[in-house]
Amino acid sequence: MARRELIDRWRTGSLRTEVLRRLADGSSLRDLELPVADGLLDLRGFPAGGLDSQAATIAGVDFRYATLAHAHLEDVRFSGCRFDGADLARAVFTDGSITQCSMVRATLTETLLARTTWHSVDLTGAKMKYFSAERTHFAGCTFPALPKAEFAGCTIEDSSFTGALTETRFLGRAHDSAVLRRVTFTSADVTYPEFDGVDFEEVTFPPGDALIVVPRNFRAVADRAAELSSSRGDQVGKDLRQFLSRESRRPGLRPTAGWATARHVLTDDYQDGEELADFAATTLREAELLIRD
Numbered sequence: 001m002a003r004r005e006l007i008d009r010w011r012t013g014s015l016r017t018e019v020l021r022r023l024a025d026g027s028s029l030r031d032l033e034l035p036v037a038d039g040l041l042d043l044r045g046f047p048a049g050g051l052d053s054q055a056a057t058i059a060g061v062d063f064r065y066a067t068l069a070h071a072h073l074e075d076v077r078f079s080g081c082r083f084d085g086a087d088l089a090r091a092v093f094t095d096g097s098i099t100q101c102s103m104v105r106a107t108l109t110e111t112l113l114a115r116t117t118w119h120s121v122d123l124t125g126a127k128m129k130y131f132s133a134e135r136t137h138f139a140g141c142t143f144p145a146l147p148k149a150e151f152a153g154c155t156i157e158d159s160s161f162t163g164a165l166t167e168t169r170f171l172g173r174a175h176d177s178a179v180l181r182r183v184t185f186t187s188a189d190v191t192y193p194e195f196d197g198v199d200f201e202e203v204t205f206p207p208g209d210a211l212i213v214v215p216r217n218f219r220a221v222a223d224r225a226a227e228l229s230s231s232r233g234d235q236v237g238k239d240l241r242q243f244l245s246r247e248s249r250r251p252g253l254r255p256t257a258g259w260a261t262a263r264h265v266l267t268d269d270y271q272d273g274e275e276l277a278d279f280a281a282t283t284l285r286e287a288e289l290l291i292r293d
Contacts, residue, residue, distance in 0.1 A: 007045035020048060026057060040081070041061045044062050051071040052072045058076065059080050072092050073096055078098045080101065084104040086107070088111050092112045097117040097118070097119070107127045108127065111128070114135060114136070116133075123141060125144055144163045145187075151171065165185070165193040170198045171198070172199070173197035180198055183203050186206060190211060195260035217255065220255070224287035225284050236279055240276060
């Protein structure tokens, strides 16, 4: 059945109203005699934009090409569902979970998560501009390119980021916990990313020098790097000390937190930026070794 047919079949009949009611209150869908697609209850193309659902458990449903844009999903637990090609733009997820689900090529533009758990979710090819997550736990997830996305106070583990990071922010200041654990970044296409106040544990960054990374104890490393740079009284030395002071002295930074910035932040914003970037990378690496010893 073509995508348009999947959507158009819900335009008539009373079944749509009953499905919406049950999705909202968490009632079972099993006795509605819905068709089955690939072993899942077939809600492909279903129009549920603006759905307001609380404390529901929704398992084994095929939501491919469905519309859940602007939905408000509070303590809703999805498991074993497919959202490939679905529209979840500006949906709000709070206090619930997404487990063993596929969101390949789904639209999650301006989607907001708060205090949720996402486990084993494939987001390959998803559109995630302005995606925002706060105090959310991600595990076993695959992320695409992330333009202007933000992860604040999140724990992300056993996951991979496969696409470009464009003004993507991983923030930990003022949060009790923010951790990247066994996470891999594979793309060297990084434009003004921000890794600020996040603990790094077994994080693999892309090869090359696109990023300057301090994996742990950034404030202490920055202080030592400033000391090491004191022999340079020229503008490069002064710029490095000023830059490190600004990055490390903002409030809310945990002692263990790491930090990273794109090399081009220095090469674009400072005169003699190439020399400054080289000096920063070398001095921070030396300071890190001294702190470690």
